[in-house]
Amino acid sequence: MQAIQDKEGVKRYLITLYVNGDSYTRVVKANTLLVNVLRDELDLTGTKKGCELGDCGSCTVLLDGKPVNSCLVLAVEADGHEILTIEGLGENEKLDPLQEAFIANAALQCGYCTSGMIMSAKALLNSNPNPTEQEVREAIAGNLCRCTGYVNIVKAILSCAQQPEGGSE
Amino acid sequence: MYLPDFDYIAATSVAEASRLLASLGPEAKILAGGTDVLPMMKQETIAPKTLVSITRLDGLKAISLEEGRGVVIGALCTHNEVMKSSLLQEKYLSVCETAHRMANNQIRNIGTIGGNITNAVPSADFPPILIALGATVTLQSNSGSRSVLLEDFFTGPRQSVIRQDEILTEIVIPVNGFNGSTYHKFGLRRSGALAVVGVAVAVVMEGDLCKDVRIALGAVAPTPIRAREAEALLRGKEINDALLEEAGKLAAAASKPISDMRGSAEYRRDMVRVFTRRCLRKAIDQGHV
Ligand SMILES: Cc1cc2nc3c(=O)[nH]c(=O)nc-3n(C[C@H](O)[C@H](O)[C@H](O)COP(=O)(O)OP(=O)(O)OC[C@H]3O[C@@H](n4cnc5c(N)ncnc54)[C@H](O)[C@@H]3O)c2cc1C
Ligand code: FES
Ligand code: FES
Numbered sequence: 342m343q344a345i346q347d348k349e350g351v352k353r354y355l356i357t358l359y360v361n362g363d364s365y366t367r368v369v370k371a372n373t374l375l376v377n378v379l380r381d382e383l384d385l386t387g388t389k390k391g392c393e394l395g396d397c398g399s400c401t402v403l404l405d406g407k408p409v410n411s412c413l414v415l416a417v418e419a420d421g422h423e424i425l426t427i428e429g430l431g432e433n434e435k436l437d438p439l440q441e442a443f444i445a446n447a448a449l450q451c452g453y454c455t456s457g458m459i460m461s462a463k464a465l466l467n468s469n470p471n472p473t474e475q476e477v478r479e480a481i482a483g484n485l486c487r488c489t490g491y492v493n494i495v496k497a498i499l500s501c502a503q504q505p506e507g508g509s510e
Numbered sequence: 511m512y513l514p515d516f517d518y519i520a521a522t523s524v525a526e527a528s529r530l531l532a533s534l535g536p537e538a539k540i541l542a543g544g545t546d547v548l549p550m551m552k553q554e555t556i557a558p559k560t561l562v563s564i565t566r567l568d569g570l571k572a573i574s575l576e577e578g579r580g581v582v583i584g585a586l587c588t589h590n591e592v593m594k595s596s597l598l599q600e601k602y603l604s605v606c607e608t609a610h611r612m613a614n615n616q617i618r619n620i621g622t623i624g625g626n627i628t629n630a631v632p633s634a635d636f637p638p639i640l641i642a643l644g645a646t647v648t649l650q651s652n653s654g655s656r657s658v659l660l661e662d663f664f665t666g667p668r669q670s671v672i673r674q675d676e677i678l679t680e681i682v683i684p685v686n687g688f689n690g691s692t693y694h695k696f697g698l699r700r701s702g703a704l705a706v707v708g709v710a711v712a713v714v715m716e717g718d719l720c721k722d723v724r725i726a727l728g729a730v731a732p733t734p735i736r737a738r739e740a741e742a743l744l745r746g747k748e749i750n751d752a753l754l755e756e757a758g759k760l761a762a763a764a765s766k767p768i769s770d771m772r773g774s775a776e777y778r779r780d781m782v783r784v785f786t787r788r789c790l791r792k793a794i795d796q797g798h799v
Contacts (some may be wrong), residue, residue: 415518482700
């Protein structure tokens with residue numbers, strides 16, 4: 342990673358992020374957080390900021406396929422890595438099945454937790470297409486929702502689980 | 511919430527990291543997962559001038575069985591990597607279970623076992639079970655490498671024997687014959703909560719006979735501690751329920767908990783009694799083959 346020092350002696354770093362399949366090269370400072378690059382530099386404001394301390398999960402994105410809190414990842418640390426945000430789900434105008442399921446199950450009220458919630462659920466379904474309710478609850482344990490009481494969120498995620506072979510429906 | 515300014519250097523080797531730490535002094539800190547360092551910097555509890563990132567040191571990311579040494583866990587293994595390691599699941603499931611009970615999925619994907627230890631927070635979850643299993647840590651600097659028994663690593667809250675220029679590179683669980691072990695954590699929530707009380711037990715059982723036992727307590731003293739009187743009571747004895755209850759009382763007496771928003775000292779002490787008994791029962795049943 343290239344570091345550049347300006348006349349005032351401030352060091353900046355040239356980083357490349359692969360976000361939702363596109364590559365972006367940006368100049369950031371050491372203290373720039375991934376969440377702020379996404380929101381402020383790339384205009385991907387679907388990723389939210391709540392606690393900014395790793396507790397609430399509203400900033401959840403997938404880093405190389407794994408859910409992480411983008412408020413606790415330095416932009417310089419994400420250099421060269423693949424990032425998937427809520428904007429990267431679905432294709433063209435078509436929503437991702439998880440997004441459809443959240444709507445169909447009324448799994449959101451204010452919606453602030455929703456993008457993080459869906460990213461955690463996405464990672465779960467990618468690695469485990471047919472999770473149990475317990476596994477769903479565990480996967481979203483780092484995503485706090487102040488509105489829904491979680492019941493419909495769990496229902497929505499379970500409705501996207503692959504039907505086991507020979508299953509009904 | 512923004513981070514204050516600091517300089518960032520990505521180390522490309524342990525030697526380079528050690529050299530940087532030595533030359534920059536106490537104002538430089540290692541950055542591993544950052545799940546502890548970054549929240550503290552945001553809250554202005556600490557203000558390091560430089561973060562030396564070790565996250566690109568891929569040599570510290572493996573979990574392996576080494577002839578004559580035991581199970582070696584690289585310091586940069588994340589909690590989820592520890593949890594999912596098939597080697598650990600086979601050899602020390604209790605360590606995987608400990609990882610599983612920590613933080614939440616997002617934090618488990620970036621927080622490292624080395625950071626959890628070096629941080630030296632009394633409530634940290636990995637130290638009790640690793641102490642019970644007799645683990646050592648390897649501390650490496652440009653003046654050499656030393657192995658320290660994890661039990662002797664901690665000297666106080668957020669204090670340990672690690673020197674400014676040292677990097678914790680690995681955790682070693684030696685071959686030790688323990689055939690039962692477990693860690694029980696009492697937190698205020700099932701997920702994302704620190705331990706109010708943590709108890710770890712490892713035993714060597716031969717039928718009903720307890721050949722060896724180690725009990726380690728977390729979150730109830732300035733550092734994780736061993737409950738040696740309780741261990742001595744059980745060692746060499748045929749186990750029965752009355753003995754386990756007595757061991758729980760001795761472990762509670764060994765604890766020196768504080769009262770805080772998560773629980774009173776009295777409550778913590780009594781939970782040590784209950785959890786010690788439960789952990790012993792579980793570890794003994796595992797070892798009872
Ligand atoms: C929401 C949340 C929940 C949490 N829940 C838990 C929990 O349930 N249980 C628990 O035990 N902890 C918990 N933690 C604390 C934290 O996640 C862990 O302690 C984690 O393991 C720290 O590792 P890290 O790699 O992120 O450390 P960092 O923040 O990178 O570093 C921690 C400290 O160790 C030093 N350091 C790190 N690695 C090394 C090394 N290899 N050599 C020398 N020095 C090093 C750093 O300089 C720093 O001082 C939680 C944190 C958050 C934010
Ligand atoms: S904003 Fe990142 S976890 Fe709350
Ligand atoms: S819908 Fe409002 S926080 Fe979850």
